[in-house]
Amino acid sequence: MTIILYELQPTRSARVRWTLLELGIPFESIEGRGREIFAMPELAQIHPMSKLPALRDSGRPLFESAAICTWLADSHPQAGLIAPSGTWARALHDQWTAFTLAEVEANLQHTARNLFIYSEEERVPAVYEQNAREAKRGLAVFDGALKGKTWLVEDRFSVTDIFVGYAVVWARVQGMTADLPNVTAYAERILARPLCPYGAMG
Template sequence: MIRLHHCAQARSFRTLWLMHEMGLDFEFVHHSFFDKSLRHPEFLALSPAGRVPALEIDGRVLFESGAITEYLVETRPDCGLGRFPGDEDRADWLEWLHFAETMGQHIASLTQQHIALREDWMRSPTVMRLEAKRLEKVLEVVDRVVERHDWLLPSGFSAVDTNVGYGVMVARRFVPADLLPAVDAYFGRLQARAGFQRALAEDGPAEIYARDFYEAPDV
């Protein structure tokens, strides 16, 4: 039995998407950020920080999306989405897996500034502009690579495209899509994948990002 605990638009989308790409059978539990279910003792027993994803699998629970990605492809290698020791793309695969967290750091800061801090006096336009620029610079790294080939690795689509691809999807809320044409085309290819479409259909109504774009206010 595999059971994924998920919130709409959250990082657990990485896991949801990846498992669809892998063709796995799994159960799906949808949570909300706003009904306090993530703070219930039953959920904290699965994910001590009260966050998603939490993945019940193989008689244990994993609650870090990067670790989940690595575990899934290593325990189910026939999916073809991992790159293992001795593979020419192994080092790059690992680099992109962790680069997704660099993207996530700036996205989390922007999400906090624009959305989580509900009152204008709590927010910093300076931080908003600075973090948007930092996120743009991170996306430029992706842009240079996907300008040369369709996916992050020259050997083809892999699990790291789901992790970085989720970051690209959310980053479009803060960095104009037309600013980096190669990233925009890359996201178009990701959107066209059947696994992405199935995951998006299951993601649930928007809870975090209600607007298409969040622009830093002028000072």
């Protein structure tokens, strides 16, 4: 089995890097090219929109950080980083990853695209406030879910925390978590994990 990860830190490829490190899987990294990585033909062969992260596992292409992290944890069950399919704990993993993407990250990403990817003429500054408000609604749900808990699923560290933790740390960098004590403490626990690469986010 050979794993090749296309990555650029501190993007969402950090989720995959961390999952691989937690699982102790050796992997080859395509990195250190700055934004030139997005123009690599071999990246386009994996991700139809040339986005990161992208992965080859024994030659097979896979994209979307949730799908990649879940697959890696599933295919190494002995590490206990994810509950098996068909269990309630696994349903909660699926719930929190979908919720993160739809209710928090989509809003953070829309603002980031306006700020860093769209040209000045294309930018719509009015969305910044709307996106922050919607992201905070999602983050408030996490604040409630984390009350009295250390980790999200079965109260033990899992790939769910690797996934959700990225969005929470991103929101924290944007100053959206200050009035959410449980989310703030969770972000600190995430950043304190020995293998966590999210410190590079700022």
